[in-house]
Each structure stands twice: as C-alpha cells, then as structure tokens.
Amino acid sequence: MPFERRYHQYKQLIDSYLEQFVRDAQPRSLYEPVRYILGGGGKRVRSVLVLIACEAAGGSKRDALLAGVAMELLHNFTLVHDDIMDHAVARRGRKTIHKKWDENTAILVGDELLALAYRALLKTTSPRIHEISRVFTEGVVEVCEGQAYDKDFETQPHVGVHDYLHMIEKKTGKLISVSAELGALIGKGNKRQVTALRRYGEHVGRAFQIQDDLLDITADEKEFGKTIGSDVREGKRTFLYLEALRHVRGSDRKLLLAFARNGGVAKSKVKDFQRIYRETGAIDAARERIAHDLAEAKRELRHLRRTPAREMLQWFTYMLLHRTY
Amino acid sequence: MPFERRYHQYKQLIDSYLEQFVRDAQPRSLYEPVRYILGGGGKRVRSVLVLIACEAAGGSKRDALLAGVAMELLHNFTLVHDDIMDHAVARRGRKTIHKKWDENTAILVGDELLALAYRALLKTTSPRIHEISRVFTEGVVEVCEGQAYDKDFETQPHVGVHDYLHMIEKKTGKLISVSAELGALIGKGNKRQVTALRRYGEHVGRAFQIQDDLLDITADEKEFGKTIGSDVREGKRTFLYLEALRHVRGSDRKLLLAFARNGGVAKSKVKDFQRIYRETGAIDAARERIAHDLAEAKRELRHLRRTPAREMLQWFTYMLLHRTY
Numbered sequence: 319m320p321f322e323r324r325y326h327q328y329k330q331l332i333d334s335y336l337e338q339f340v341r342d343a344q345p346r347s348l349y350e351p352v353r354y355i356l357g358g359g360g361k362r363v364r365s366v367l368v369l370i371a372c373e374a375a376g377g378s379k380r381d382a383l384l385a386g387v388a389m390e391l392l393h394n395f396t397l398v399h400d401d402i403m404d405h406a407v408a409r410r411g412r413k414t415i416h417k418k419w420d421e422n423t424a425i426l427v428g429d430e431l432l433a434l435a436y437r438a439l440l441k442t443t444s445p446r447i448h449e450i451s452r453v454f455t456e457g458v459v460e461v462c463e464g465q466a467y468d469k470d471f472e473t474q475p476h477v478g479v480h481d482y483l484h485m486i487e488k489k490t491g492k493l494i495s496v497s498a499e500l501g502a503l504i505g506k507g508n509k510r511q512v513t514a515l516r517r518y519g520e521h522v523g524r525a526f527q528i529q530d531d532l533l534d535i536t537a538d539e540k541e542f543g544k545t546i547g548s549d550v551r552e553g554k555r556t557f558l559y560l561e562a563l564r565h566v567r568g569s570d571r572k573l574l575l576a577f578a579r580n581g582g583v584a585k586s587k588v589k590d591f592q593r594i595y596r597e598t599g600a601i602d603a604a605r606e607r608i609a610h611d612l613a614e615a616k617r618e619l620r621h622l623r624r625t626p627a628r629e630m631l632q633w634f635t636y637m638l639l640h641r642t643y
Numbered sequence: 644m645p646f647e648r649r650y651h652q653y654k655q656l657i658d659s660y661l662e663q664f665v666r667d668a669q670p671r672s673l674y675e676p677v678r679y680i681l682g683g684g685g686k687r688v689r690s691v692l693v694l695i696a697c698e699a700a701g702g703s704k705r706d707a708l709l710a711g712v713a714m715e716l717l718h719n720f721t722l723v724h725d726d727i728m729d730h731a732v733a734r735r736g737r738k739t740i741h742k743k744w745d746e747n748t749a750i751l752v753g754d755e756l757l758a759l760a761y762r763a764l765l766k767t768t769s770p771r772i773h774e775i776s777r778v779f780t781e782g783v784v785e786v787c788e789g790q791a792y793d794k795d796f797e798t799q800p801h802v803g804v805h806d807y808l809h810m811i812e813k814k815t816g817k818l819i820s821v822s823a824e825l826g827a828l829i830g831k832g833n834k835r836q837v838t839a840l841r842r843y844g845e846h847v848g849r850a851f852q853i854q855d856d857l858l859d860i861t862a863d864e865k866e867f868g869k870t871i872g873s874d875v876r877e878g879k880r881t882f883l884y885l886e887a888l889r890h891v892r893g894s895d896r897k898l899l900l901a902f903a904r905n906g907g908v909a910k911s912k913v914k915d916f917q918r919i920y921r922e923t924g925a926i927d928a929a930r931e932r933i934a935h936d937l938a939e940a941k942r943e944l945r946h947l948r949r950t951p952a953r954e955m956l957q958w959f960t961y962m963l964l965h966r967t968y
Contacts, residue, residue, distance in 0.1 A: 348791035399754060403747040422728040425750060426790055429724060432757060433783040440777045448772050452765045458758040465751055466673035 321633040325366060328379065332365040335387050339438060351415050351427045352434070355394050358410045363638065364389040367497040368504075370634060371515050373627035374619075377505025384441045385500045388454065391435035393493060396461055398428040403469070432458070446503050453503065457496035464489025471555060475578075479560045483524065486557075491523025498522075514621035521615035522635055525608045529639050531556035532604045535592055550591045553582030557607070562600035570594050612639065646958040650691060653704065657690040660712050664763060676740050676752045677759070680719050683735045688963065689714040692822040693829075695959060696840050698952035699944075702830025709766045710825045713779065716760035718818060721786055723753040728794070757783070771828050778828065782821035789814025796880060800903075804885045808849065811882075816848025823847075839946035846940035847960055850933045854964050856881035857929045860917055875916045878907030882932070887925035895919050937964065 319327075336356050343349040365386035372382035400406075401414040402424050408414060416424035439454055440447070467485040471477050498519030502512040534549045535558060549556050555578060563574055573590060577583055583591070595601050615635055622628045644652075661681050668674040690711035697707035725731075726739040727749050733739060741749035764779055765772070792810040796802050823844030827837040859874045860883060874881050880903060888899055898915060902908050908916070920926050940960055947953045 345788060345791045345795060347795050348788060395754075399750055402750060421746075422794065425724055425727060425753075426787060426794070428750075429720075429753070429757070430784070430787040430791075432754070433780060433787055436761070436776070436780040437784060440773065440780055447776075448765065451761070451772075451776055455758060455761040455765055459755070459762060462751060462755040462758055463670060463673060466670045466755075469747065469751070470670055470672050 321630050321637075324630065325634070325637070328366045328369050329362045331369075331379075331383065332362045332386050332390060335383055336390060339387060339391075339434065347423070348426060348430055351419055351423055352430060354412075354418070355398060355415060355427070355431070356390075358412055360390075360394075360410065362386075362390055364393050364493055364497040367494065367519070367634065368501040370627055370630050371498040371501025371519075372505035373501075374622050374625060374631055375502040375505030375507030375511045375515065376623070376625075377501075377507075381443065382501050382504045384438045385450065385454075385504055386497075388435045388439035388442075389493065389497050389500070391431050391438060392454075392458065392461075395428050395431035395435060396465070396493075398424055398431060400465065402428075403465075442504060444504050446506075450500055450503050453496055453499050457492050460488040460492040464492065477555055477560060479557065479564070482555070482557055482560050486527040487520070487524060490527040491520055494523030494526065495519030510621050514618045518615050518618040518631070521611040521618065522638065525611035525615070525635075526638055528557050528604050528608050528611075531558050532601065532608070535595055536601065547585070547588030547591065550577070550588050551582050551585060553577060553580065557604055558595045558600045561603045562595050562598040565598040565600075566594060570597075608639065646955050646962075649955065650959070650962070653691045653694050654687045656704075656708065657687045657694075657711050657715060660708055661715060664712060664716075664759065672748070673751060673755055676744055676748055677755060679737075679743070680723060680740060680752070680756070681715075683737055685715075685719075685735065687711075687715055689718050689818055689822040692819065692844070692959065693826040695952055695955050696823040696826025696844075697830035698826075699947050699950060699956055700827040700830030700832030700836045700840065701948070702826075702832075706768065707826050707829045709763045710775065710779075710829055711822075713760045713764035713767075714818065714822050714825070716756050716763060717779075717783065717786075720753050720756035720760060721790070721818075723749055723756060725790065727753075728790075767829060769829050771831075775825055775828050778821055778824050782817050785813040785817040789817065802880055802885060804882065804889070807880070807882055807885050811852040812845070812849060815852040816845055819848030819851065820844030835946050839943045843940050843943040843956070846936040846943065847963065850936035850940070850960075851963055853882050853929050853933050853936075856883050857926065857933070860920055861926065872910070872913030872916065875902070875913050876907050876910060878902060878905065882929055883920045883925045886928045887920050887923040890923040890925075891919060895922075933964065 340349055340352050340356060343352075368382050368386040368389055369379040373379050397409065398415050401409060402416045402421055406414050407417050412418075414424070415427055436454075439451065442450060444450060464485055464487070467481075468489055471481070471485065495516050496519070499512060499516040502515040507515065531549065534556070535547060537546060549559075559574070559577075563571075566574055570590075573587070574594065612635060616632065619628055619631055665674055665677050665681060668677075693707050693711040693714055694704040698704050722734065723740050726734060727741045727746055731739050732742050737743075739749070740752055761779075764776065767775060769775060789810055789812070792806075793814055796806070796810065820841050821844070824837060824841040827840040832840065856874065859881070860872060862871060874884075884899070884902075888896075891899055895915075898912070899919065937960060941957065944953055944956055
C-alpha cells in the first residue's frame, strides 16, 4: 500500500477511536466543546507517528492506538489553552473554544482533555506501562515549560537563537519525540531502538518548527493556505528573525529592533523582512539547520530493522517537512 | 503520640517534600507562582489522608509520600483554575495567582501543577502503579466534570438536592476518596480494605462539603475566620438552600426564588435565610445527612484491622468535621 494511503488509514483509525472515546459522555456543557475541538480535523501527525514508531520497533499498531489517541488529546489540550493565552479567534477555520463558548469553558475543556489523555494512555496494555506513563508525563511538563519560555520571550529584550531552539525543543519538539518514544516502548523496542526513535522525533520536531518559521516567509500564499508574513506582522521572534539579527547592520538593523519594540510591523513591511532574511543569510541558515536535522533523523533510523515501517517513517519525515500547507 | 501531633508531623513531611519537589526548577516565570501557591499553607488534608490510609492498610507511610504530594499538587491545580473561573481575588489570605500575576500565568501554572502531580505520583514504587495511576486519573476526570456541573448550576433554573449531591461527590468528594484509595493501594491493602477506604473517603468527602455549607450559615464568625452567609450573599445554591426550597411556602418562598434570579442577596437578608433554613428543617436535614455519612464512614473502617492508624482515621474524620475554622 502506498504510504499516503496507509497514513490516511491510520489517521482514520485514530479518528474513530477518538470519537468513540468521548461519545455520550456527560455533562454536555463540558463534552460538547471537547467533541467540537476533536472533530475539527487536524492531520493527527503525533498519533500516526505513535503507530508507525510502534511498528518500526517490531510491534503491532493496534497496541499503540490508545497511546496515539492520548497524544492527540494531549496536543489538543495545548491548543485550547494556548489559544486562550494568544487571544486566537480561529483555529482550523473554526472559532476557538473560548470564542465559541467562553474562557472558563475553554480552561475546563483543556483540563479535561489532559485528564482524558491519561485515561486513554493508561488503557494501554503493556508491561512497560509505568515507563510509558513517565515518558508521557515528562512530555506534559516540558510542553508547559516551553509555553512559559515562549511567553517570557514576548517581554524579554534579548533572546538568542540558542534560547529559541531550547524553547521550541520543549514547546513543539517534545510531543513529537514523545510520540516516537511511546510507539517504540509499546512495540517492545530494545534500548537502542527506543533511543533512536526518541532522537529521531527530536530532530524531526525541531526541523518541523523551523520549517514552519520558514514557510511563513517563503511559501506560496495560495498553496500555504494562510497569510504570508503573519509572524513578522505579529512581532514573533522566529528562528529567521533571531538569525538575521546576528548579522544585520545599518537601517535594516533599526527596522528589526523596532519590530520587537512595536510588537510587529505593517503588511507593507513584510517584503523588507523577506529581503533582510535573504540578504543576511537567515533563510539559508534555516534551510541548513533543517537539512542537518533531517540528516540526523535519517541516521537515527539506521538503528532500526529494515522494515516497511522504517521506510514509512522516512516518508513521514518527508511528508511532514515538504508540506506546502 | 497524640493524633494531633502526629497529623502535624505528617503535614510537615508533606510540606518538605512538596518544597523539594519544585525547588530550583526553571523557568522562574512558571515556577515562582507554583512555589507561591504551594507555600501558601493549607491543611494538607488529602495528602495526610493518603499517608494514614496507607498505614491503615498495613503499609509504611514513607511509601505513600509521593502519592500524598501528588494529591496536594492535584488539589492546588483545581484551586488555581477554579479561582480564575470564580474571579476570586484572595485565597488563604493572599492574592490569587491570576490577581498577583495574570490569567495566562494562572492557566499555565494550573496545567503545570497537574503535570507535576503525575510526575510525583509516578515516582511511587509499587507493583500496583498502573492501578494507582488509573484511580488518580479517574479522580482528575471527575473533578473536571464536577466543576462543569457546578458551572451549569449557575444558570440552570431547576437544581435538585440529588443533582447537588451528584455534583459535590465529583467536585469535592472524589479527591478525598481517591486519597484514601491510593493510600490503601500503596499499603498493599486487599480488595476489601481498598473498597472500605474508598467508601470511607466518599462518605467523609460528602459530609465535609455539607458541613462547609452548614458552617457558612451557623458558624461563629470569629472562630470560623470568614464572613458568615457568604454563600447566601453570592447566590450559591447549597445543600441548605435546595433543601429549604423543597419545603418553603409563601413570602419566604418568593425570597428564596428571587435569590437565585438575582445572584444573591444583601447582607441584611442573611438573617432571613438563617431563619428560613432553620424553620424549614434544612439545617436539621444537613446535620442528619452529615451524621449519616459519618456513621457510614465509621462502619467502613470496621473492615480494617484494629490498629493505631485506624484509630487515627477515626480522629481524622472528627478533626475534619469539627473544625470551626
């Protein structure tokens, strides 16, 4: 079966489990928004990764389904609470929970999603359930820490590329690496395989985030499906911004520094940022960083047996990074 | 050792573990408010109960310390998020997190407390760690559901005593019964002991909440340490209110019905409510309900071996219910 079809099949499996998992639950005031957020689509990247990693370690994807569901619930918990903090009005083309209902509902729905994530995870049948729960929990702790660093950056005058990488490792990368590690543990992977899959996830997670920063400035607006330059307009200090800041001089430097002070720039300035990011080599640096992480991710996969699942992970990396949407 | 001294000793043990657990963690923006809420005192009722229940099932309190810490972290998670939802400005005589910092911080601090609760719990060494984690998780799910029912009640025209009992069972009672059950599991209690301790907790939890409703209207203001009648003034439909509503007639009935519509009454009306609650038998009904639950709780303890820990549980029930503060 072609990888794309298989991915779709795995995604559908996750979707149907997710739906079952929250169907009919009471009270309605709590579970209706829970069902709304879970029914809002999403690529189910993390949960599908749990399944493939499990297979790549020699296990059966069926055993990893509940852990996959748990990762998806955990991911949605972070989305609901982050959306409150960011005052986001829309997600996946629909109103955010705190906009459609209210902030109190969104706080509680996020909490419940996290509780449900543990409920799903703990239904996993594995002799390693204790280790599985601990890995999952370290993921939750680090995601919260990552979000705190991200909030700190909004008001800190000096943020370096290194700080940024540390932050995204926790905020974005960790859940990708936890997904791969959980799959490996459930698939009864040996130590070498578990480490390889965790590291694979770390590299892919970082590449994924930097790619996201890059697409915001280089993508084709139609294919990308969202407005180009929104990070620049919102004053978000991305990898590109911080990298450019290291090299930029003169009036361009003033522009970059004013950007952080003013919390973003007008739409007309996005082109200047595109030019500066190109001229300072920030775009090249991002591409190199991504290429490096992808090569490292690939190297980690060599520690696994040569199976269709390993090939699918290779495809998965490609799919994740070469999305134009 | 007298029970009171022993309780104090257990509490100190929990306090020192709690402090160690979050000392030096980074980022400061996240852990400073975490340390603030944990350092704000509190009777540590749930965590001490974990320790005593563990001993009562035949275990050593040392084994239950991390689960005790977990219950305290979980309890504080609920406080921080509930305080946002209730717009509470003070807790234990200090500013609430969202007032001292801001709402975004409070959301994230609550999330982190829940993550840390799992981290503590999962450090527990027990062959039953899987079951322990599941019991804990069902506690988290039910607390969220209880909070949702409580929010629903604010806008629902008709709420019955039965609905109220169902809500407090989840919102208040569940964490008490989970504490007792976790202790029993860690103490390697047999099925009969685990069930007895869980049920003991359910009864004590319900009695505790109804007692809280009762104290708000009958306590001595100086001893109680908070303003009498605050539930009435805030328009909270407590056990007393719902019980009174079943029996009240005439102009008193109008007063009670207006109370819910108007979201509370003026301070001068508190005396009328005290009178109505007395005359309709609501106060007697609450006292009977508490006495019934306490008798049931005591009955459950008979399933345990006759040990000093069992006696301490008896004292613990008494202490919890006969507090005037």
